[in-house]
Amino acid sequence: MPASRLVATYRIRTDADSIDERARAIALEQSVEAPLAAIRDKTVLSDIVGEVRRIVDRGDAFEVEIALAAATIGGDAGQLLNMLFGNTSLHDDVTLAAIDLPEDLVAAFQGPSHGLNGLRRRVEAGARPLTASALKPQGLPPDALAALAHDLALGGLDFVKDDHGLANQAFSAFEARVPACAAALRAAQRVTGRPTRYVPSLSGDRAAMERQIALARGEGVDTFLIAPAIAGPSTLQALRRAHPDLAFLAHPTLTGARVAPDVYARLFRLFGADASIFPNYGGRFGYSEATCGEIADALRESWFDLKASAPVPAGGMSPKRVPEMLDFYGPDVILLIGGALLAEPRENLVAETSAFVRAVGALQHGAAHV
């Protein structure tokens, strides 16, 4: 039986004279990391050394497909990223453009425990789009963040998440912030009757995160924010495995290397993200509509047995963009509006949030036709 292979597609900006050699060098770098002369074992030569499958001239760059042995991954998320792009990331003229993983490799991971529809059930949302906002700015003490959380939840949101800059700082330590915000959401829930979820941000290493999770569980929290490119992809993988009852939102911070955004989104889904945040087009970041469409596809399209992750377009969104975003993404989405709500006069926060939530609810049927 031939060894199972994954296929990585690299874009290389080089000239036609050197592309063959560059492609062969990447095939070695991302597999045995040694000159071919140093490979004497026949099984290594046939089953482990990377294979150049295809080179396509795209005009501005060459696209090179390289088949890598699935056996080199050992079922570890970090090692998958290491084999896909680790040392090759050190070449400025190469990007990782696409990945195609075989079924046995995908099966070694678990994907989301809950996924988009599990998140919907959790907040009793039926089939409608979901809504979220973020607690910010960092620097506020726990009681101020809790007051914001309370009013955002009164507005009827599904998720109120920590900003990804909230870690375990002295001005708002996790052990003070999380009980305060969780209590604020319980109080709001008694008014609204809605099961709004508070989503605290995990930071530090796996052991620190386990302490944070244990504390937050005591407050009824079952959904967490994690930044896999900072925490390490293996940390997300381990948390998802250890806590199948919890849901995880992935944050894209530090993913802006030279890996295509939809590749990162696909990997985060593979490693267990139930939802994945990304910069929407026309916001603070320069992502195009095409890129955002590819990210949403990577999160939602059928992929062996994995559940769909929820796309969470964000980054400078405002309530007036709700109709356009639902047109673009359809109803299988979480709309995240942070700063634009918080920039409203403080006394209007509940009303503005509520208007955002109603707009999403009102438009859901129209959007479902897209």
Add this chain to the structure above:
Amino acid sequence: MPASRLVATYRIRTDADSIDERARAIALEQSVEAPLAAIRDKTVLSDIVGEVRRIVDRGDAFEVEIALAAATIGGDAGQLLNMLFGNTSLHDDVTLAAIDLPEDLVAAFQGPSHGLNGLRRRVEAGARPLTASALKPQGLPPDALAALAHDLALGGLDFVKDDHGLANQAFSAFEARVPACAAALRAAQRVTGRPTRYVPSLSGDRAAMERQIALARGEGVDTFLIAPAIAGPSTLQALRRAHPDLAFLAHPTLTGARVAPDVYARLFRLFGADASIFPNYGGRFGYSEATCGEIADALRESWFDLKASAPVPAGGMSPKRVPEMLDFYGPDVILLIGGALLAEPRENLVAETSAFVRAVGALQHGAAHV
């Protein structure tokens, strides 16, 4: 007392008309991540919001210095990277060019437990340059890797490290590979009398790494390879704190984003790397002499109370480059030659390794004058 600030220098490729606005946007993005209108708290405005300190036109790009509050870091390695470059990494036209950290922030980390001179004492090397090689290719079974380790150690090296592609794969599981290689080095040591260190590669999340460390400790291993950009910088920080008797070599895989290589090297030292591998100029990667000099400076120069880390230039080096490398780096260096030794006919491996080790020993005094 004014709040303690770190200064991040970004290079932005944009036009003169937009640079002021771009600089202000990054100052917000990397601190409060919200429009200024959403910031009502006076302390947050004065102590937390990022400040644009300086904008310099360098011709091909603008250099922008932004002062960020040290209080936002909370003493966590991952959060430091998050605040330095997290969301801004998503802008294709920005790189993180330099960092300047205040003493209180540096003191919140520990730096290397042993550093360059601790590594020298460990291998009884006096003041000479150190030598290392790598076990490869992945795909070989444990006994084949152990046989290579044995012969490399017979050649008199100071360190024999796992290739960074060796994780916990079925063909060479950590629990089989590490005892086999450690035993091979003990056998070689009985012949050479040298305390050559085996340096296994850690993979997975913190919990997996703790299991690997416990197993390897049982085999007398006290030095480990870790890839902080994949494991997560907080994982290195936590391991260094939990195991002050162990030494850690950092591997640069996946660092090739848009962070200057010497910034990563400095951060790895800060988080506890006793030595740091990087691609030498003139090898398989495109780093310049200037870049390599900056990396070596970041690892070795005086930096508050932190020990120096050992620079480990690598990536396609060969024994014939030893004189030139010792001229360039001086004696405070670990020379790592992997593939070039392994590409020699197998029966010559001990002799070639021994010649490499002798060349380093013979040249140490000359190099010390540089």
